[in-house]
Each structure stands twice: as structure tokens, then as C-alpha cells.
Amino acid sequence: MLLLELRLRTVPLGFGEVSLRTTLWEQMGTSRWSGTFADPSFPANAATLGEVVQEVVWLRATRRLCQRAIQLVASDVDPCQLCAGAEGDVWLLAALASLSEHRGALQQIFESTEVNVQGKYVVKLFDGIEGRWRRIIVDDRIPCHRAAYENSKEFKPICLQTQELSPLLVEKAFAKLCGSYGRLRGSSTAWALRTLTGQTPRIFVRGKDSWDSREMEDELDATGKRSFCLLEADSNVSHDVFFDVLRRHCLLQSVVCAAGAGPETGLKAKHAYSILELCRVPANKKSAEDWRFVKIRDAWQSNWQGSWSRHSAQWTAEPEVRRHLDFRAGDASAFWMSWEEFFQTWRTVAVVERPVGVAALHFEVIGDSVCDPAAACLLGCASFWAGEGCQRLYSPAHGLQGETYSLQASPSLTMLGKDIEKE
Structure with missing residues (x-):
């Protein structure tokens, strides 16, 4: 007698109209007495690796990383823990970290947020070329460094090096969408957010004293690899007004991230940093104008070296600013940056609007x-x-009245670093 039990765990309403039902055939496929699922359409072989030329061993990630866990994605994901020690395809992890600032956003990527002991998972990705959502089925076999495993039984993935299961599964779904792991090289956080949310990014490129607004469009390059291009600028917004635009969107609970400008700043190049807040501090006797600041998540454990860094003497010299921003020197998970240095550090901003x-x-x-x-x-x-x-x-424009340049409500904002070059 076969007993079927239906247990409601999560009901995330995703970024698009994606069916959450699995076919009976798929359910039967994971009910084999062997106990594990192997995806026949994306096998553990050289074709799946693509241009990756390393000695690999394919290891089951669920067994290695989730021996006691029940939930694949926790409801309170810590972006710092998510990114801790990560290397490789950090452009993808940066997108996931930025979404983790929104409750429920990461859960919406997966059809089920429970750990599957058979190693079968379904990831929902938006295909920008075809203009539709796709349901990507993957197993949990991850290509790892053979030498590390043979020497010390270490689980060390060859691409995205993290000890969190969910990013590895999302990376494998991206690899399946693109054709191989090798085709993930040179991708960007903006494209990842496009694929994860289904929303088309708008790129703001810094000029002399303003930001040019451009649209991003998915395309295939000469080799058939998924990529993107920027269209010609169709409008611009002054730097001063841009602060208020970004601040208003942060108040509307936007998701924001920024890529490092280079080692001279103490930030990691081509790594995205989530922007948490933009604040004005009223002028005082020492300042004729209001202070303007941006609070940025430091999930990559870097060390901002500019003005108003964690150990800067300016915090002691300006106690009013310190109190207004509720600054705590011991908080290593975030740092503050002045708006002037923000303008000098970043060259591009990508806005990815999430549904409301x-x-x-x-x-x-x-x-x-x-x-x-x-x-x-x-x-x-x-x-x-x-x-x-x-x-x-x-009223999608609620809260945006009076802005010189207004975007739709609740976007994701992503800083892509000093230029728009793919990471």
C-alpha cells in the first residue's frame, strides 16, 4: 500500500508565472530504490564541464553540506555567511547575496526549499533570449578538485567555491541553461539578476556630473554564448538628483549591490556589495551643506580604506554624524561611504526592477x-x-512624486564596478 503525504512547507509566489507542479514521471524517477537522482540531460562528464580543463571528481553536495539541515534556504539568510570564503563565479553569488537582503527572495528561486535526500532540485530561471521562464531540473553532483578530494577528502568545487548548497545548485542550473560550466566565465551580476528575477536591468553610466541611463539586452555572441549588450543612452540624471532617486528606492525596500573599484580602495574588484541605505545628515557649524552617506554591506570581508572607514578619526571628530548614522565601529558587516566618494568610486549602476x-x-x-x-x-x-x-x-509610482527622474517602485540596484565589463 502506497501512502502519499502532502505537507505544505513554503508557498513562494515567484518572479513570474511558473508552474510549481512536478510531473508524475519526475516523481517516479526519484523513487528508484537506488535512492539518488542523476540528471540524464546534464550528465557528470566533460561536455558538462565545457572549457574547464582540470582534473575533477563529481561529488554529491547534499550529503556533504546538508547532513542535518532540513531547509535548503533559510528564511533569514545572512549574506555575510553566504559569501564567506567564496571564490570563482562570485558574480552569481553577488546576485544571490543582494537578493538575500529581501525576505523570501532566495526561496522564490527554488520550486521547493526543502533539502532533497535524493539530490534532485528544480531552479526557476528566466531565459532572456526566449523571453520566458524555464524550470531547470538539476542533480546535486558538483565538479570538485580531484587532488583536494584524494589528498584530504576535501569538498572543493572547481567553479564557485562555497560551502553553501543553494548557490552551487543555482550555479549548476545556470550552467545547464548556458550549456556548460565553461560558458559561465565572463558573466556579470546584472545578467544574473536578470535571469533570477525576470526583470530587464537599466544601466546608469557615470559621466562628468550626471548618469546616462541605458537599457541592457540579452544576446548570443558569435560562439552562441549567452551575453548582453548596452543600448544607446536614452536619458540622464544629475549626480545630485541621483542621490535622492536611489535614496527613495531604498526606502521602498529596493535591493542594492555594488562591485569593488579596485585594491587601492580596500574593496574587492568585480565583487558586488549590497547597498543598504542612503542618508542625509543635517548641516552643522563645520559643514555648510548636508552630509550625504551610503551604507554598504560588506559580505566579502574586505576593508574600505576611504573616508569614514570603520577606524577613521572622522567618526570621533563628528559625533553628530556618528549619532545620526548610529555608527558602530565593531560592526564589520557594513561600512559607510560619503556620496562624493561613491561618485568617484563607481562608474555604473544597474537598476533591476522587481515585481510589486x-x-x-x-x-x-x-x-x-x-x-x-x-x-x-x-x-x-x-x-x-x-x-x-x-x-x-x-499606484506603482507611490512615493516617487517630485523626483526629476523617477523609476518604477521596488527596483534592485546593482553597482557593477568601475566599468560595465563582464566579470
Whole structure:
């Protein structure tokens, strides 16, 4: 007698209209007595690796990283923990880290947020070439360094080096979408956000005293590799106004990240940094104009060397600024940067608009009680209401009146570093 049990865990409403149902054939495929799932359409072989020329061993990531875990993606993901010690395809991890600042955003990438003991997962990615969402099925076999495994049984992936399972699965889904792991080289955080959210980025390129606005478009290069191009500038916004535009979007709970300008700043080049907040501090006797600051998440454990760094004497010299920004020298997870240095450090800003309204709802059911789904619904709706979701659903421009350059509500903002070159 076969007993089927349906248990509601999470009901994320994703970035697009994606079916959350699995076919009976797929369910039967993971019910083999062997106990593990092997994806026949993306096997563990040289073709899947592509141009990666290393001695590899394919290891099951679920067994290695989630021996005791139940949830694939926690509801309170720490971006610093997500990025700790990571190397390789950090452009992808940067996009995931920026989304992790939004509750429920990472869960929406997966069809199920529970760890699958058979190693079968479904990742939802947007295909910018075809203009549609795709349901990417992957197994948990990850290519790892053979020498590291043979010498010390170390689990060391050859591409994205992290000890978190979910980024490795997303990376494999990206590799399957692109054709191989080798075709992921040279990609960018902006393209990753496009693929994860289904929204087309708008790129702002810094000029002398303003920012040119351009659209990003998916394309295939001469070899058939997925890439993107920038269209000609269609408008611009002054640097002063740009501060207020970004600040307003942060108040609308935008997702923001920035790429390092280079080693001279103490930041890591081609690594994205989430922007958390933009603040004005009223002028005082020492300053004729308001101070303007940007708070940035430091998930990469770098060390900002510019003005207002964590150990700068300016915090002692300006106690009013310190109090206004609630600065804590011991907090290594974030740092403050002046707006002037922000302008000098970054050359491009990409805005990736996330959906608003009903698409922002996220219900998370924890526990098996019959009351738990109702509690999750109430919590999700309360969070949606508190975040002005209903107001933005019926008035997308809510909160943006009076801006010289207005974007739609609730975008993701991504700093791509000193230029738009792919990482």
C-alpha cells in the first residue's frame, strides 16, 4: 500500500508565472530504490564541464553540506555567511547575496526549499533570449578538485567555491541553461539578476556630473554564448538628483549591490556589495551643506580604506554624524561611504526592477499544525501591508512624486564596478 503525504512547507509566489507542479514521471524517477537522482540531460562528464580543463571528481553536495539541515534556504539568510570564503563565479553569488537582503527572495528561486535526500532540485530561471521562464531540473553532483578530494577528502568545487548548497545548485542550473560550466566565465551580476528575477536591468553610466541611463539586452555572441549588450543612452540624471532617486528606492525596500573599484580602495574588484541605505545628515557649524552617506554591506570581508572607514578619526571628530548614522565601529558587516566618494568610486549602476504587489507576497509555513498555514498567511499579508505593497499595487509610482527622474517602485540596484565589463 502506497501512502502519499502532502505537507505544505513554503508557498513562494515567484518572479513570474511558473508552474510549481512536478510531473508524475519526475516523481517516479526519484523513487528508484537506488535512492539518488542523476540528471540524464546534464550528465557528470566533460561536455558538462565545457572549457574547464582540470582534473575533477563529481561529488554529491547534499550529503556533504546538508547532513542535518532540513531547509535548503533559510528564511533569514545572512549574506555575510553566504559569501564567506567564496571564490570563482562570485558574480552569481553577488546576485544571490543582494537578493538575500529581501525576505523570501532566495526561496522564490527554488520550486521547493526543502533539502532533497535524493539530490534532485528544480531552479526557476528566466531565459532572456526566449523571453520566458524555464524550470531547470538539476542533480546535486558538483565538479570538485580531484587532488583536494584524494589528498584530504576535501569538498572543493572547481567553479564557485562555497560551502553553501543553494548557490552551487543555482550555479549548476545556470550552467545547464548556458550549456556548460565553461560558458559561465565572463558573466556579470546584472545578467544574473536578470535571469533570477525576470526583470530587464537599466544601466546608469557615470559621466562628468550626471548618469546616462541605458537599457541592457540579452544576446548570443558569435560562439552562441549567452551575453548582453548596452543600448544607446536614452536619458540622464544629475549626480545630485541621483542621490535622492536611489535614496527613495531604498526606502521602498529596493535591493542594492555594488562591485569593488579596485585594491587601492580596500574593496574587492568585480565583487558586488549590497547597498543598504542612503542618508542625509543635517548641516552643522563645520559643514555648510548636508552630509550625504551610503551604507554598504560588506559580505566579502574586505576593508574600505576611504573616508569614514570603520577606524577613521572622522567618526570621533563628528559625533553628530556618528549619532545620526548610529555608527558602530565593531560592526564589520557594513561600512559607510560619503556620496562624493561613491561618485568617484563607481562608474555604473544597474537598476533591476522587481515585481510589486501580489508578486511580493511570501508565505512560509513552519511546522505541521493545521494552524500553521493560516499563521503563515497572516504573517505574509501583514508584512506585505506594512511594506506598502497594496499601495504600490494600485499606484506603482507611490512615493516617487517630485523626483526629476523617477523609476518604477521596488527596483534592485546593482553597482557593477568601475566599468560595465563582464566579470
